[in-house]
Amino acid sequence: MANTSNNDFHISLVAKNIGPHKDFNLCEKVNSNKIVFYANNGTGKTFLSRTFRLAEEPKKNADDLITVHKKEAEFSFKIVNDNLTKELSVKLNRGNEPIVNNNSGLIFHVFNSDYVNEQIVPNNYTPDGEIDGYIIGKEQIDLSEEKNKEETLRGIIKKYDERIDKYIDSLRKKLTDEGVHGRTTEMSLITREELHRGKIYDDVRTSEQVTCELEKLAQVPEELQDISLPVWSYERSCLDDILIELSVSHSKSEWDEEFVKYYNDNREFITKGLDNPLLEKEVCPFCKRELESDALELVKMYSAYREDKESKIVDMFNRYKNALDDLFNAIKNWCHQTSSAQTRFEKFKEYFPSLKSIQITNIEIDKYQQQPFDSLKEAINNKIKDLTLSLDEKDNINLIKTLLRTITNLHKDNLDFIIKANHVKNNINTERLGLRRDLCRSIYMEGKSKLAEAFACFNKAQEELKKIQKSIKEKEEKIKISKKEKVSNALNSLLKLFFGDKYSLDTNNFHIKFWGDDVGEVSKILSDGEKSIVAYCYYIASTYKIVDSEDDFERLFFIIDDPVSSMDLQYVYLVSETLRGLRQSFGINGHERIWVFTHSIDFFNMLRRNTVFSVGYEMHGGTVKRITENIALPYEYHLLDVLKVAEGIIGPAHTNANSIRHIIETISSFECPGISLQKYIENDEDLSKERSLCTICQDLSHGWMRTEMPFTEAMIISACKTLVTFMEKKYKGQIDTIRKRLS
Numbered sequence: 207m208a209n210t211s212n213n214d215f216h217i218s219l220v221a222k223n224i225g226p227h228k229d230f231n232l233c234e235k236v237n238s239n240k241i242v243f244y245a246n247n248g249t250g251k252t253f254l255s256r257t258f259r260l261a262e263e264p265k266k267n268a269d270d271l272i273t274v275h276k277k278e279a280e281f282s283f284k285i286v287n288d289n290l291t292k293e294l295s296v297k298l299n300r301g302n303e304p305i306v307n308n309n310s311g312l313i314f315h316v317f318n319s320d321y322v323n324e325q326i327v328p329n330n331y332t333p334d335g336e337i338d339g340y341i342i343g344k345e346q347i348d349l350s351e352e353k354n355k356e357e358t359l360r361g362i363i364k365k366y367d368e369r370i371d372k373y374i375d376s377l378r379k380k381l382t383d384e385g386v387h388g389r390t391t392e393m394s395l396i397t398r399e400e401l402h403r404g405k406i407y408d409d410v411r412t413s414e415q416v417t418c419e420l421e422k423l424a425q426v427p428e429e430l431q432d433i434s435l436p437v438w439s440y441e442r443s444c445l446d447d448i449l450i451e452l453s454v455s456h457s458k459s460e461w462d463e464e465f466v467k468y469y470n471d472n473r474e475f476i477t478k479g480l481d482n483p484l485l486e487k488e489v490c491p492f493c494k495r496e497l498e499s500d501a502l503e504l505v506k507m508y509s510a511y512r513e514d515k516e517s518k519i520v521d522m523f524n525r526y527k528n529a530l531d532d533l534f535n536a537i538k539n540w541c542h543q544t545s546s547a548q549t550r551f552e553k554f555k556e557y558f559p560s561l562k563s564i565q566i567t568n569i570e571i572d573k574y575q576q577q578p579f580d581s582l583k584e585a586i587n588n589k590i591k592d593l594t595l596s597l598d599e600k601d602n603i604n605l606i607k608t609l610l611r612t613i614t615n616l617h618k619d620n621l622d623f624i625i626k627a628n629h630v631k632n633n634i635n636t637e638r639l640g641l642r643r644d645l646c647r648s649i650y651m652e653g654k655s656k657l658a659e660a661f662a663c664f665n666k667a668q669e670e671l672k673k674i675q676k677s678i679k680e681k682e683e684k685i686k687i688s689k690k691e692k693v694s695n696a697l698n699s700l701l702k703l704f705f706g707d708k709y710s711l712d713t714n715n716f717h718i719k720f721w722g723d724d725v726g727e728v729s730k731i732l733s734d735g736e737k738s739i740v741a742y743c744y745y746i747a748s749t750y751k752i753v754d755s756e757d758d759f760e761r762l763f764f765i766i767d768d769p770v771s772s773m774d775l776q777y778v779y780l781v782s783e784t785l786r787g788l789r790q791s792f793g794i795n796g797h798e799r800i801w802v803f804t805h806s807i808d809f810f811n812m813l814r815r816n817t818v819f820s821v822g823y824e825m826h827g828g829t830v831k832r833i834t835e836n837i838a839l840p841y842e843y844h845l846l847d848v849l850k851v852a853e854g855i856i857g858p859a860h861t862n863a864n865s866i867r868h869i870i871e872t873i874s875s876f877e878c879p880g881i882s883l884q885k886y887i888e889n890d891e892d893l894s895k896e897r898s899l900c901t902i903c904q905d906l907s908h909g910w911m912r913t914e915m916p917f918t919e920a921m922i923i924s925a926c927k928t929l930v931t932f933m934e935k936k937y938k939g940q941i942d943t944i945r946k947r948l949s
Contacts, residue, residue: 213237215287223279225253239799244810245825251803255767257281259316268304317745318767326741330729335716342755343685359671366664392646413648419559426557432628433550436543438617444529452597544568578605696747734772759792763799786818844868851926858922867903896928
């Protein structure tokens with residue numbers, strides 16, 4: 207089987223007991239492996255495509271391919287070129303798994319009814335979007351250096367990653383050992399993210415300091431008593447009264463000054479004696495002796511003076527002096543109590559760190575604080591000596607009031623602090639929880655400091671890894687092509703070619719959309735013809751799924767069975783154009799291998815006429831023969847007969863009228879659909895000149911009994927010539943094509 211031409215090679219297809227093919231044998235020398243087979247339904251073309259498909263989709267059982275009543279079957283396909291043989295063989299033994307040997311190095315991609323039923327129908331004509339993998343380009347790139355660096359960086363990242371995690375675990379353990387519960391809010395700080403990018407806390411003590419405070423807290427004596435609250439109260443109105451009474455000048459009394467002076471100097475003694483019951487018995491309260499007349503007279507004078515207004519005023523001022531002494535003593539007592547509280551408070555601070563920032567404040571009573579009291583008392587004494595005096599002691603009163611306000615404010619603050627201190631002491635668990643939270647923050651800040659360098663190195667390595675991975679990806683992208691992306695792009699382009707914007711592919715979920723909208727089960731709106739188109743489009747696009755490198759495109763072998771079933775003529779034409787463009791679509795530079803099986807004469811002729819396929823065969827009755835021309839259609843046979851009669855090659859016959867009618871009706875249905883035969887002839891200038899043309903068509907193309915010939919041979923020849931003239935004028939290409947058949 208050596209070739210006689212650089213462009214020629216041999217193909218061989220043998221099928222024994224494959225469906226209706228008991229002994230199918232095709233052995234031809236061809237110059238192209240783009241071949242179209244014409245075969246009527248039932249001639250076994252689908253059985254051949256299904257056998258080819260075993261090389262693409264292996265099956266556990268293929269008994270349905272074996273001829274009925276036969277146990278074994280064989281299939282062999284060869285391509286021989288320059289003594290190089292590529293072979294696919296299939297052996298079938300009923301009840302056993304098929305034996306498929308593909309030594310051809312070719313990738314068979316088969317489209318037939320099985321493909322549609324297995325790949326398209328189960329998904330309701332929604333293409334399968336589960337597509338993984340890449341197609342490796344022809345360009346080769348040395349990525350060894352980048353890969354080594356990537357591996358090194360991964361090692362560095364892993365090292366720091368483990369170091370960071372280990373240190374974080376140690377921090378959490380340290381806190382757990384100190385009794386910090388895992389659900390404590392601050393424990394959430396001890397995480398990788400927080401330690402890396404969390405907030406910074408100011409004025410945080412060291413963990414050693416907080417731990418020490420926790421230890422002190424554990425040493426709080428059980429008998430530790432609350433801090434006593436200092437007592438503080440005073441009568442403010444007496445100061446205002448003193449200020450007023452000192453400023454009032456009283457008239458001088460008529461009593462002897464020496465007597466008054468003596469009375470006032472000894473007021474306490476005299477008043478005590480006057481109030482003693484013994485005095486009523488005229489007995490001295492002190493020496494218990496009876497009073498003589500002059501003594502009794504003096505007592506009467508003392509009693510009279512005490513009842514006098516002046517005496518009462520003097521008593522009032524003496525009470526003011528006592529009130530000032532009481533007030534000053536209250537201040538000193540408050541200071542003493544506050545000093546004791548201060549001492550206890552400082553003791554509390556040793557155990558409770560939360561109190562460290564709190565200070566109980568006291569004042570020191572010295573001569574400066576005592577001076578306004580002494581001055582005010584001296585003024586009262588002067589007033590008692592001379593009630594007519596009008597004294598202004600506002601400054602001393604204000605000094606005392608200022609001191610009282612200071613103490614009052616301090617007392618209020620101190621009370622709050624002491625109450626808080628007692629509360630802390632009596633709620634030691636709250637204090638402990640606060641310290642543990644502080645410990646979390648301390649450990650957190652120390653951890654941030656310790657891990658800063660590790661995080662920096664980790665981040666740097668990660669950034670470098672991202673850069674090297676990006677570089678690797680960019681270089682790999684030059685040689686790696688996503689299969690899913692290629693399938694979706696190809697399918698969208700094919701749907702656009704066949705349907706325009708009516709149907710498109712949603713690449714996100716791989717659903718076919720109708721006028722841009724997702725319609726769910728697309729099979730419910732597709733016509734039968736549209737289903738055939740969608741299946742065919744997906745078949746072509748799915749080619750990218752079966753190749754792993756750009757070199758694989760050179761090994762593709764397309765086996766396509768009946769791709770135009772139920773399609774309108776416009777779609778049939780588009781199918782032929784896609785077959786023409788497969789080489790360009792898949793970048794095939796070498797041999798293009800496409801076998802198409804069809805039962806459509808129009809499709810067969812379209813592929814041949816438009817030079818999509820240069821090699822054609824007709825399958826019939828288990829045999830196959832080469833066809834060098836298009837398969838003639840009935841219209842062409844009729845035109846051939848008319849031309850032969852018109853040019854005198856053959857004589858007229860009884861079938862000529864029927865041929866004339868067939869040709870004119872075909873032309874009229876193309877030019878003027880719906881017009882009658884008679885009307886079409888009458889409207890044409892050339893045809894209407896042949897007056898008997900319409901009658902010949904009507905009379906001789908219908909069957910009924912005749913006793914004699916209604917038209918002469920000359921009339922039939924004239925009608926044939928008229929029709930040929932008409933065709934040469936309007937459709938010269940068809941006449942030229944028919945004349946070629948005569949040569």
